[in-house]
Every structure is written in C-alpha cells, then in structure tokens.
Amino acid sequence: MFHEVTFPARLAFGSGAAIERRVRVTTLASGYEQRVSSWALGRRRYLIGAGIRRMADASALLDFFEARQGPLYGFRFHDFSDGRSGPTAAPTDQVIGTGDGHTRDFQLCKTYGAVVRPICKPVADSVRVAVNGVERLSGFDVDHTTGVVRFAVPPAEGATVTAGFHFDVPVRFDSDRIDLTLEGFDAGRVAAIPLIEIRV
Structure with a gap:
C-alpha cells in the first residue's frame, strides 16, 4: 500500500541517512571467511524530525503521520545525499x-x-x-x-x-508512534523518527 505523496522537504532538514546490507559472515577453522549477501540491493534508512522546533512544523509532521496511518502506507522521501x-x-x-x-x-x-x-x-x-x-x-x-x-x-x-x-525513495515510517515535547510558546521538540525504504 503506497501513497504517491512526497514528504515535505522543510520537515526533512536535520535528517540522517544510512544504508544497510544483510551479509552473513562465517569464520572457518582455517581463519578464512565465507561471506554471503542475502540482499541484492542495500536498504536505505533515515532519521527525521531532529530539526523540527516550531509547533507549526510539528503539527504538519503529525498530520502527515496520521494521513499515512503510521507505518501502514508508504510514501516518497527525497534523499538529498543521493537523489539524482x-x-x-x-x-x-x-x-x-x-x-x-x-x-x-x-x-x-x-x-x-x-x-x-x-x-x-x-x-x-x-x-x-x-x-x-x-x-x-x-x-x-x-x-x-x-x-x-x-x-x-x-x-x-x-x-x-x-x-x-x-x-525519490519509497519509504514508510518505521515506528508506531511520534513523541512530541512542548518546550515553549510555539516551540516544541520531536524525537527522531525512523523511516525505512520499502520495495514497491
């Protein structure tokens, strides 16, 4: 299930990116290794929300999360480190x-x-x-x-x-919840929210 909508770029500032691989490494008695990759492609992961400080942006993030029903629906995310x-x-x-x-x-x-x-x-x-x-x-x-x-x-x-x-990269939220802390008038802090790439 996928929504053809792009995560707002202004809410992605301060995000982090990572690539993971699934490789099984077996060390033999001789000291040599056997390495087998379970995945043909790497899988991207992102952490978003760290740069959000304004309540208007936090509200927009909550709206986007609810519209996707948390991790239920995938969406587009632009990876500024590798998006062209x-x-x-x-x-x-x-x-x-x-x-x-x-x-x-x-x-x-x-x-x-x-x-x-x-x-x-x-x-x-x-x-x-x-x-x-x-x-x-x-x-x-x-x-x-x-x-x-x-x-x-x-x-x-x-x-x-x-x-x-x-x-864009097809992703979904990799969490069932968003934590928001009110830090002042029109100021808040959102705990980092993980996104994970999905195959579509």
Whole structure:
C-alpha cells in the first residue's frame, strides 16, 4: 500500500541517512571467511524530525503521520545525499538499456559499481533521455509511479539508451508512534523518527 505523496522537504532538514546490507559472515577453522549477501540491493534508512522546533512544523509532521496511518502506507522521501542520477542529472548519466528495434519500455536505474539499482519513483518532469548520446525532447513518456520510460518508436538495434533524473525513495515510517515535547510558546521538540525504504 503506497501513497504517491512526497514528504515535505522543510520537515526533512536535520535528517540522517544510512544504508544497510544483510551479509552473513562465517569464520572457518582455517581463519578464512565465507561471506554471503542475502540482499541484492542495500536498504536505505533515515532519521527525521531532529530539526523540527516550531509547533507549526510539528503539527504538519503529525498530520502527515496520521494521513499515512503510521507505518501502514508508504510514501516518497527525497534523499538529498543521493537523489539524482549524477551531479547535474544530465541525459547521458545512466545507461538504462540497449535498443533491439522492438523494445519500447526501459526501466530507470542507477549504477553503483557493479550494483544496478532500479529507480521506480522519479521526480515529475525531471527525466531527460538520450539515444546514442543525443537528447530526445519528445517521442517518449515516463511513468512517474514505476520509473518506466516508454518510447513511441523503439530505439534502433544496438542504440544506447541513457537517462538523467532526480528521484525519490519509497519509504514508510518505521515506528508506531511520534513523541512530541512542548518546550515553549510555539516551540516544541520531536524525537527522531525512523523511516525505512520499502520495495514497491
């Protein structure tokens, strides 16, 4: 269950970000190790709320939490440390496929070394696409809820399809409660609230 709504940027100031991996490490009698990764992709975690001091912002956070019914519904969160395809979101940033003359749909993705991360929540109107290094200004559509780029005419066989974009991370609240402390007139403090990335 997911709501296509973005967490307000002003409420994210002071947030912290982390990436976790699930790796099982077994030390053998010889001293060597066997390491097995249970996850193909890392999972992002965030802590929000630490920068909130005004009661109006605390109220907005409470409203957002209630509208999502706590951890029940996922939502979009913009990771300011890693929320774009490259430094300038240029149309040649990321290779998203190679044309075969038939395929029209290409999934947005971001590559970290050998790890390819599918991007399913691009920011509306941020996606730029190029074929063989030449930017396309038309002739394609982007599904901003799945990250799929669909060409009206399939790219030619062997053509390199690239894209640049900004993107959000699908997350949910990783807590059933929000704690708020009133510290003065129109001043309050919110305990840090965890968010966790979800697969959609």
